Amino acid sequence: xxxxxxxxxxxxxxxxxxxxxxxVSADLSVAAAVLxxxxxxxxxxxxxxxPRAPYCLMGVCFDCLMExxxxxxxxxxxxxxxxxxxxxxxxxxxxxxP
Amino acid sequence: xxxxxxxxxxxxxxxIVVGGGLVGSAVAYxxxxxxxxxxxxxxxxxxxxxxxxxxxxxxxxxxxCGAPEYQGWTRLSSDDWSGFxxxxxxxxxxxxxxxxxxxxxICLTEEELEIRRAMMEQLRRESAERAFDYxxxxxxxxxxxxxxxxxxxxxASYTAYDGHANPLYLLRALHAAITxxxxxxxxxARVIDVRPAGTGFAVTAGGHHYRAAKLVLACxxxxxxxxxxxxxxxxxMPVRGQIxxxxxxxxxxxIPNITVRQxxxxxxMIGESREEAGFDDATSAEVIKRxxxxxxxxxxxxxxxxxxxxxxxxxxxxxxxxPIYEQSPDYPDAFVCTCHSGVTLAAAHALHYxxxxxxxxxxxRLQRFSSARFDVxxxx
Numbered sequence: 129x130x131x132x133x134x135x136x137x138x139x140x141x142x143x144x145x146x147x148x149x150x151x152v153s154a155d156l157s158v159a160a161a162v163l164x165x166x167x168x169x170x171x172x173x174x175x176x177x178x179p180r181a182p183y184c185l186m187g188v189c190f191d192c193l194m195e196x197x198x199x200x201x202x203x204x205x206x207x208x209x210x211x212x213x214x215x216x217x218x219x220x221x222x223x224x225x226p
Numbered sequence: 227x228x229x230x231x232x233x234x235x236x237x238x239x240x241x242i243v244v245g246g247g248l249v250g251s252a253v254a255y256x257x258x259x260x261x262x263x264x265x266x267x268x269x270x271x272x273x274x275x276x277x278x279x280x281x282x283x284x285x286x287x288x289x290x291c292g293a294p295e296y297q298g299w300t301r302l303s304s305d306d307w308s309g310f311x312x313x314x315x316x317x318x319x320x321x322x323x324x325x326x327x328x329x330x331x332i333c334l335t336e337e338e339l340e341i342r343r344a345m346m347e348q349l350r351r352e353s354a355e356r357a358f359d360y361x362x363x364x365x366x367x368x369x370x371x372x373x374x375x376x377x378x379x380x381x382a383s384y385t386a387y388d389g390h391a392n393p394l395y396l397l398r399a400l401h402a403a404i405t406x407x408x409x410x411x412x413x414x415a416r417v418i419d420v421r422p423a424g425t426g427f428a429v430t431a432g433g434h435h436y437r438a439a440k441l442v443l444a445c446x447x448x449x450x451x452x453x454x455x456x457x458x459x460x461x462x463m464p465v466r467g468q469i470x471x472x473x474x475x476x477x478x479x480x481i482p483n484i485t486v487r488q489x490x491x492x493x494x495m496i497g498e499s500r501e502e503a504g505f506d507d508a509t510s511a512e513v514i515k516r517x518x519x520x521x522x523x524x525x526x527x528x529x530x531x532x533x534x535x536x537x538x539x540x541x542x543x544x545x546x547x548x549p550i551y552e553q554s555p556d557y558p559d560a561f562v563c564t565c566h567s568g569v570t571l572a573a574a575h576a577l578h579y580x581x582x583x584x585x586x587x588x589x590x591r592l593q594r595f596s597s598a599r600f601d602v603x604x605x606x
Contacts, residue, residue: 174474174491174492175491190534199530201473201474201532220476221474221475221476221492222473222474222475222476222531223475223476224475224476224478224527224528224530224531225527
């Protein structure tokens with residue numbers, strides 16, 4: 129369903145999604161990379177635990193929340209991928225511990 | 227029956243409530259549950275709508291210093307709230323998220339703590355019909371009750387009477403309950419005329435005419451203009467409050483603090499600012515920054531939490547901060563009901579105030595809330 133644009137020539141970078149290493153184009157957002165290469169599910173909802181995927185891809189819907197490099201609840205559509213980045217699915221509400 | 231805007235006929239009811247926010251809806255629900263046929267006239271999206279911007283506390287421990295009647299009335303409502311929430315849930319299926327885990331007011335300096343202690347002691351001394359009990363918590367006691375507090379929190383006051391609810395679900399539950407009891411909620415119905423007519427009142431709103439034997443003004447800041455037309459005086463002013471809401475977090479604060487609480491859905495709400503800004507309901511970076519700074523000093527782990535939205539709303543404030551409850555001396559079937567604590571007092575308004583309106587007489591206990599208290603004689 130998702131295809132890179134024909135003029136995309138960005139080199140690949142290595143990211144780790146839920147512990148699995150994948151190679152993705154360096155010009156993608158995390159949300160786009162997860163859609164294209166990692167099954168599309170970014171989070172489960174805080175109340176019912178339903179799986180969700182990126183929806184608006186422009187910072188509005190908050191459906192693409194993920195844990196990126198240890199920070200939970202980040203909007204994956206607003207974060208460009210980077211070599212070595214660790215990406216985890218956001219499971220329900222964010223945890224903040226005293 | 228669908229409501230036709232083009233109708234030229236007049237709709238009649240036992241009572242008209244002007245204002246469909248938390249105050250008007252609570253009174254209207256109270257009237258409907260006593261069997262009165264009610265019509266609620268609500269202005270629409272252009273209204274200031276404090277009920278859609280408020281903080282959601284059901285709060286006792288900071289109210290009524292020097293005004294024991296207000297302390298008692300607030301406490302009555304807080305004591306009635308659990309039953310009220312259960313009743314709304316069984317009538318409508320809507321859960322208002324009411325919890326009463328008690329509440330704290332956290333102090334960041336010894337000086338704040340001393341002022342707080344004096345205030346709580348005054349409330350205890352002045353309490354009448356229901357004894358007021360409180361505890362002052364030192365740092366260690368506060369830390370064991372609210373583990374998320376940081377090193378700058380020196381202590382807190384605590385009472386078991388405080389709690390919170392989701393004000394938007396409360397409003398939705400009240401509207402549903404009114405409708406289910408045969409009442410009518412009419413949106414986009416700004417009142418342009420209200421006047422005594424025969425043995426009752428005539429109201430024009432949203433291009434339509436209404437008549438009823440009883441009238442309750444409960445339209446917040448709008449009361450000021452409408453009240454004189456039926457012999458009442460309601461000198462309310464807007465006082466702006468600003469609020470920050472964060473992303474949803476796993477449970478962190480089991481007990482609400484007056485300025486920082488966690489909702490049942492997980493967001494942290496940070497509030498409590500007071501400004502006289504006329505009818506300007508915009509936020510300002512300066513106040514939001516101060517709110518965030520104080521919240522982080524209380525709970526340092528909020529430092530890395532994202533705010534998702536800020537907003538401001540206008541409190542409906544009387545000159546002394548107390549509600550105004552009054553029956554028109556000229557037209558005794560007209561009443562006014564206004565306050566700045568629409569969530570806290572919702573139970574009292576539905577379960578008690580509406581009964582007084584239905585019976586046609588405000589009791590002695592509410593005399594203290596008459597606007598006559600603002601009539602100061604000019605000095606000679």
